[in-house]
Ligand SMILES: Nc1ncnc2c1ncn2[C@@H]1O[C@H](COP(=O)(O)OP(=O)(O)OP(=O)(O)O)[C@@H](O)[C@H]1O
């Protein structure tokens with residue numbers, strides 16, 4: 001890198017800056033729109049905020065979304081945003097827990113035991129991965145309807161975890177495979193049970209992979225829109241992505257609300273990423289085997 | 292402490308027979324070394340004793356109890372792996388306590404035993420460190436510490452020194468010998484390094500191709516190998532082998548030489564004939580202008596205190612050990628005297644020792 005000539009370095013950097021700008025432009029644009037008091041989308045290249053029109057109204061509108069039901073004494077205020085936020089959190093966290101729990105245990109079995117159906121199982125998971133969730137929408141809808149899970153968070157949780165688990169199993173199995181077998185044998189001789197080995201040896205060592213799995217499961221649930229829209233018929237039963245779509249109608253798009261909502265919705269994902277980031281370290285098994 | 296007995300122990304992997312019909316008895320407090328070339332089934336044997344591999348046939352007894360189907364944790368053994376297999380996310384102290392904790396031993400007792408083991412192995416200052424912060428030798432010591440604290444009936448070692456450099460290996464070898472005297476433990480130790488085997492063992496068991504070839508005290512195996520394989524494997528540098536034909540007159544005819552056997556030796560092979568191999572250790576060949584065979588020097592290896600010569604005689608390479616330094620150059624023709632009274636004779640086909 002240092003040895004390449006000056007012109008070449010300049011060209012490289014021009015390209016890098018150009019691409020960075022291209023990637024960051026939409027993000028910056030969203031921020032610009034979110035903090036301004038118009039609901040229109042302008043085609044200006046500038047992403048600098050227009051100081052005369054600076055406002056937080058878009059955010060308060062999104063967060064404050066409620067609806068009124070009934071009349072007179074029976075009138076009831078429902079905080080729609082609150083419900084949707086709660087739904088999103090519950091669904092995503094539950095999906096993460098279920099996903100990580102089932103994926104780690106399944107991946108451990110796939111990695112360490114030889115049982116009938118192991119290859120078929122692994123292959124099955126791989127094939128399932130290839131079908132987009134939307135393709136299964138109608139069969140899933142019928143299934144959910146029969147089980148009485150429409151409009152219920154449990155329904156979404158089940159659907160999301162089953163879509164997230166195959167990828168997680170593959171990812172974790174690959175990681176478990178790299179953990180030396182001798183560690184487990186050593187623990188076995190030390191008197192640890194299988195469960196104990198799984199808990200005290202394998203899980204701590206697989207931390208990076210588990211962090212990735214958790215993030216993946218969370219995002220699968222948090223970002224999903226189509227199934228949530230389909231299975232949840234009541235507005236207060238839906239999740240935040242569905243709310244975002246609500247700002248877009250056939251005739252108009254409330255760009256300001258939409259942008260503010262998008263920013264709000266991405267905050268938890270970023271927060272989770274920062275929390276999990278410190279687990280994403282390489283070389284956890286260093287020092288265990290070989291001199 | 293305990294006895295370990297293997298009776299006809301066999302391990303099959305599909306069609307591959309890794310260990311075949313091994314009989315072995317390890318006495319109480321005995322240090323038995325299982326030695327053999329790579330792939331001969333040493334690790335597999337050890338792992339069967341540990342309970343990490345199922346035994347395909349035969350019986351395994353520890354302390355008189357048949358333990359074929361007993362879970363590893365109930366066999367009361369400790370094992371040191373070639374790769375050490377330290378728990379990388381635990382400190383040295385946690386590594387050593389893990390086995391005790393699993394067995395529900397009281398905290399105070401764990402502290403005490405870890406302290407003792409750390410003392411013996413010189414690990415006191417390292418207890419808080421993680422394995423990745425240790426040198427190879429220190430990791431090796433932690434692996435041993437983890438075994439010692441358990442105070443098991445039997446210790447199993449699988450090539451514990453093979454990842455160390457030569458100097459450290461010598462040092463740890465001495466340490467293991469000291470440890471054995473101190474703990475008075477029953478030890479089954481696997482290695483492919485015959486020097487380790489000779490120096491550490493009360494008895495050694497030589498394995499080849501899944502079969503136990505000979506079991507005995509190191510010097511006994513060295514001096515009275517039961518077959519050509521054991522003779523060639525034990526001893527460093529290895530024994531020299533010369534192909535010969537035994538004729539009816541009791542003479543050994545080689546390629547370009549003819550040797551007459553002493554009366555006693557001739558008596559031992561009376562009535563036998565055919566292709567055979569004459570075995571002589573490098574220190575039983577001497578440079579002698581009146582020697583029985585002639586050979587060409589190929590390589591001179593001066594090691595300071597002693598010198599090894601590699602010579603070619605017909606199709607065979609011979610090693611000669613010289614205790615003093617001598618002016619010898621590659622390409623030189625020399626005559627060698629063979630000290631036949633120390634020689635061994637092996638059947639050409641079966642490899643069995645004739646004397
Ligand atoms: N899981 C297995 N499946 C099939 N064959 C195996 C298996 N494990 C070992 N073997 C075979 O069994 C034989 C003995 O292996 P083992 O590991 O006991 O050798 P070793 O004496 O310990 O060798 P080394 O000194 O190289 O460690 C080898 O030929 C090996 O290929």
Ligand SMILES: [Mg+2]
Pocket residue numbers: 333334335449450
């Ligand atoms: Mg081995």
